[in-house]
Amino acid sequence: MTKNKSIFIILLRLLALGATVAAIAVMVTSHDSTVVLNLTFSAKYSNDPVFKYFVVAEAIAGGYSLLVLFLFSKQSKLWRLIIILDVVVTALLISSISAAMAIAHVGKKGNSHAGWLPICGQVPKFCDHVTGSLIAGFAAAIIYLLLLLSSLQAILSPVIALNP
Amino acid sequence: MTKNKSIFIILLRLLALGATVAAIAVMVTSHDSTVVLNLTFSAKYSNDPVFKYFVVAEAIAGGYSLLVLFLFSKQSKLWRLIIILDVVVTALLISSISAAMAIAHVGKKGNSHAGWLPICGQVPKFCDHVTGSLIAGFAAAIIYLLLLLSSLQAILSPVIALNP
Numbered sequence: 326m327t328k329n330k331s332i333f334i335i336l337l338r339l340l341a342l343g344a345t346v347a348a349i350a351v352m353v354t355s356h357d358s359t360v361v362l363n364l365t366f367s368a369k370y371s372n373d374p375v376f377k378y379f380v381v382a383e384a385i386a387g388g389y390s391l392l393v394l395f396l397f398s399k400q401s402k403l404w405r406l407i408i409i410l411d412v413v414v415t416a417l418l419i420s421s422i423s424a425a426m427a428i429a430h431v432g433k434k435g436n437s438h439a440g441w442l443p444i445c446g447q448v449p450k451f452c453d454h455v456t457g458s459l460i461a462g463f464a465a466a467i468i469y470l471l472l473l474l475s476s477l478q479a480i481l482s483p484v485i486a487l488n489p
Numbered sequence: 490m491t492k493n494k495s496i497f498i499i500l501l502r503l504l505a506l507g508a509t510v511a512a513i514a515v516m517v518t519s520h521d522s523t524v525v526l527n528l529t530f531s532a533k534y535s536n537d538p539v540f541k542y543f544v545v546a547e548a549i550a551g552g553y554s555l556l557v558l559f560l561f562s563k564q565s566k567l568w569r570l571i572i573i574l575d576v577v578v579t580a581l582l583i584s585s586i587s588a589a590m591a592i593a594h595v596g597k598k599g600n601s602h603a604g605w606l607p608i609c610g611q612v613p614k615f616c617d618h619v620t621g622s623l624i625a626g627f628a629a630a631i632i633y634l635l636l637l638l639s640s641l642q643a644i645l646s647p648v649i650a651l652n653p
Contacts, residue, residue, distance in 0.1 A: 372602035375591045405645050409638065416634060419580050420587040427539045427588035431595065432603065438536035439596065441605040470580060474573065480644055481569050 334475065338390050341468040345387035348461035352380055355454030359447040368444065368451040375428045376455070382421035383462055386414050386469070408476050415473050418466040422459065429455055498639065502554050505632040509551035512625035516544055519618030523611040532608065532615040539592045540619070546585035547626055550578050550633070572640050579637050582630040586623065593619055 358367040370376040393407060432452060435443035445452035522531040534540040557571060596616060599607035609616035 366602075368602065373600060374594070408641060408645070412634075412637060412641065416579070416583050419583050423584040423587040424591035427591040428595070430538070431592070431605070436537060438530075438532065439605075439608050441595070441603075444603050470576075473576060477572060477576065481572070 330475075330479070334472065335394065337468055337472050337475070338394050341465050341472070342387055342390040342394065344461045344465035344468060345383045345390065348383045348458045348465060349380055349387065351454050351461060352376065352383075352458035355451050355458065357448035357451035361447070366447065368448040370455070373428055375424045379421045379425040379458075379462060382417045383465065386418050386465060389414050408473075408480070411469065411473050411476060415466070415469040418462070418469050422462045422466045425455075425459055425462065429459055494639075494643070498636065499558065501632055501636050501639070502558050505629050505636070506551055506554040506558065508625045508629035508632060509547045509554065512547045512622045512629060513544055513551065515618050515625060516540065516547075516622035519615050519622065521612035521615035525611070530611065532612040534619070537592055539588045543585045543589040543622075543626060546581045547629065550582050550629060553578050572637075572644070575633065575637050575640060579630070579633040582626070582633050586626045586630045589619075589623055589626065593623055 352370050356367065356369040358365055360366070370380065389410065393410075396403060429452075431441055431443075432455070433443055433445050435441050516534050520531065520533040522529055524530070534544065553574065557574075560567060593616075595605055595607075596619070597607055597609050599605050
């Protein structure tokens with residue numbers, strides 16, 4: 326692996342770490358409340374199992390990114406394991422952001438056929454936080470997909486050279 | 490690649506094709522209706538954008554599986570492209586099944602905090618179809634993840650042998 330490529334990979338992993346930390350921080354601080362017919366209606370991320378799954382997935386991906394940054398070395402004997410774990414973490418990130426975006430879409434637009442009303446009009450601060458968190462989570466998933474494709478390109482290239 | 494391994498891969502791709510076709514067929518035939526206060530309430534998959542995304546993703550994965558089965562050859566020069574496309578199709582399948590499962594969960598359990606009521610009590614036939622379709626879609630995603638890990642194992646092994 327060339328030096329430039331190593332720096333690029335480390336930069337991507339740092340960006341992924343930053344994105345997951347941002348996603349968690351913005352999501353867990355999201356709360357807003359509104360009063361409807363004398364009843365206080367409070368919105369927070371832990372009211373929805375999908376948002377909890379999202380936070381757990383981002384925490385796993387963030388912890389893994391940190392671990393790999395510390396263990397990372399051009400000569401690391403763990404690089405095969407890291408590629409396999411990258412696949413698993415990418416799958417986890419894509420799954421959690423997709424599920425969270427689906428629920429956020431119902432929260433924003435509702436679904437008139439199912440009788441589910443949008444809630445963003447009542448709790449705009451909550452919705453803004455969730456939107457910010459999902460943008461960071463989306464960035465983390467894209468960065469991991471890039472890391473994975475970059476690893477694949479790196480391991481496919483020597484094979485190309487050896488088996489022309 | 491050994492002959493046994495080739496047969497295993499072809500079998501997995503056939504299974505993935507079957508799973509995507511089953512997911513699409515069961516999802517598009519899902520409909521049910523109920524009468525609430527003299528209003529007919531009709532449930533079908535196209536009422537939800539996430540279920541439409543699910544059907545499109547399964548169709549792309551199914552079409553791709555069919556194409557690869559026809560183009561597949563042990564000596565195929567396209568195998569590097571196929572691995573990259575496998576990553577993309579796996580990502581698409583994981584994303585669509587996760588989003589669809591999130592919406593199906595709201596349909597089944599509702600979310601009392603957001604005031605979204607479960608609809609499965611009113612349209613049980615619709616919910617049964619969606620559940621069946623999601624099981625097939627989940628199987629397709631798992632099969633593609635296995636295919637991807639199997640491809641990685643295959644391309645990592647010669648490198649292990651060549652660079653001990």
